[in-house]
Amino acid sequence: MKMVKVWGIGVLSLILLLAALLPASVGAQAGADAARGSVRSEFVPGRAARLRSPDSRVTLDVPAGALAETATFSHVDVEPTNLGSVRIARAFRLTATAADGRAITRFQSPLTISVAYSETDIQSLGIVASALRVYYHDETRAAWVELPSTVDTTARLVVATTDHFTHLGAGGEPGGPTPTPVPPGASDAFERPDDPIFLGSDDAGRHWITDGTIWGICGGAACVASPETDTYARIDTQTTSQTATATILPRAGGIGYAGIAMAITWDWNTNLLWIGLTSGGDVEVWTLTGGGTWSTTAIATASTGLAADVTRTLQAVLTGSTLSVTVDGTPAITSLTVPTPPSGATYAAIFAGTYDPDSAKWPRFASFTVVPS
Numbered sequence: 001m002k003m004v005k006v007w008g009i010g011v012l013s014l015i016l017l018l019a020a021l022l023p024a025s026v027g028a029q030a031g032a033d034a035a036r037g038s039v040r041s042e043f044v045p046g047r048a049a050r051l052r053s054p055d056s057r058v059t060l061d062v063p064a065g066a067l068a069e070t071a072t073f074s075h076v077d078v079e080p081t082n083l084g085s086v087r088i089a090r091a092f093r094l095t096a097t098a099a100d101g102r103a104i105t106r107f108q109s110p111l112t113i114s115v116a117y118s119e120t121d122i123q124s125l126g127i128v129a130s131a132l133r134v135y136y137h138d139e140t141r142a143a144w145v146e147l148p149s150t151v152d153t154t155a156r157l158v159v160a161t162t163d164h165f166t167h168l169g170a171g172g173e174p175g176g177p178t179p180t181p182v183p184p185g186a187s188d189a190f191e192r193p194d195d196p197i198f199l200g201s202d203d204a205g206r207h208w209i210t211d212g213t214i215w216g217i218c219g220g221a222a223c224v225a226s227p228e229t230d231t232y233a234r235i236d237t238q239t240t241s242q243t244a245t246a247t248i249l250p251r252a253g254g255i256g257y258a259g260i261a262m263a264i265t266w267d268w269n270t271n272l273l274w275i276g277l278t279s280g281g282d283v284e285v286w287t288l289t290g291g292g293t294w295s296t297t298a299i300a301t302a303s304t305g306l307a308a309d310v311t312r313t314l315q316a317v318l319t320g321s322t323l324s325v326t327v328d329g330t331p332a333i334t335s336l337t338v339p340t341p342p343s344g345a346t347y348a349a350i351f352a353g354t355y356d357p358d359s360a361k362w363p364r365f366a367s368f369t370v371v372p373s
Helices: 002-035 119-125
Strands: 039-043 049-052 058-062 071-078 087-098 106-116 133-138 143-146 149-152 157-164 167-172 186-188 215-217 222-224 230-236 242-249 257-264 272-278 282-288 300-303 312-319 322-327 330-337 347-353 364-372
Touching: 039 049, 039 058, 049 071, 058 071, 058 087, 087 106, 087 119, 119 167, 133 157, 186 230, 230 257, 242 257, 242 347, 257 312, 272 312, 272 322, 272 347, 282 322, 282 330, 300 330, 347 364
Parallel strands: none
Antiparallel strands: 039 071, 049 058, 058 106, 071 087, 087 167, 106 157, 133 143, 133 167, 149 157, 186 364, 215 222, 222 364, 230 347, 242 312, 242 364, 257 272, 257 347, 272 282, 282 300, 312 322, 322 330
């Protein structure tokens, strides 16, 4: 009996010891992975996925049609290595692993990689921000090869697309050729494969940025995936005086509004002009002042007399502090005095109010164009 009691105490002690040690070891391993910048994300065909590095400075967006099989995507930081004339500020490896353990290196649709940079990164590389690029490592040539890249100097992001995986890095070439500047404005017909969570880039490669809500591509149009809320997607036009044109596709029986926002700063906190087309065909103009307060009533309204649930072209022309609006080419609001946009208010946006639980009634955007006024 005494031996049994001693044995029972030993087993209990062992169980308690394992219970105490196992979570600690698992936690230690997770901490070690995070310290190395190692993270994972699961992908299911037909559903887009997103992977972020532990410090959120590297983001991988995987479109719904990237693969026809389930896979695990992972990111791990690696030591930056300069090769030839290319200097690298941050290096990392992205991998995709099939359910049976196979490495996947090629994809059916391009993946988007966004890398955040700092002023310290630029100074260490000896380049200007607009010269930043994302590269992949060609092991055969022992060289960094540039991927198609764009730079958003306001958001401090360098964005690239790729259809294959290998060792990747963000950097540039000191003393290299000056990048060809992208002209002011924006143009997007949204003619991309359907994607439920990623809006992508416009024709010139400028990157769409949302206000935290979800936008995507649905049937060749920009669509909203966030329920019952005001939702925005903005883009840097590099000009403050803007002529913005949107082709809006109302949905039958829709409730709410859709339209254009103009003269926006990066953080949305000053002089936002909102030009909306309601489901009843009316035009309304609202403002957001420097204190972050909306005007309590529309500063201008116009009844167009146009039927609801018909595709419309909404155009807003902002020159200095004067705004004019047309619908289908017919003037609705002319020479309205609005707050003068502050310096740096170069963003424009598409937006929608989706105050209906039925997403089939939410408006879509078939095109959006901005040119300097």
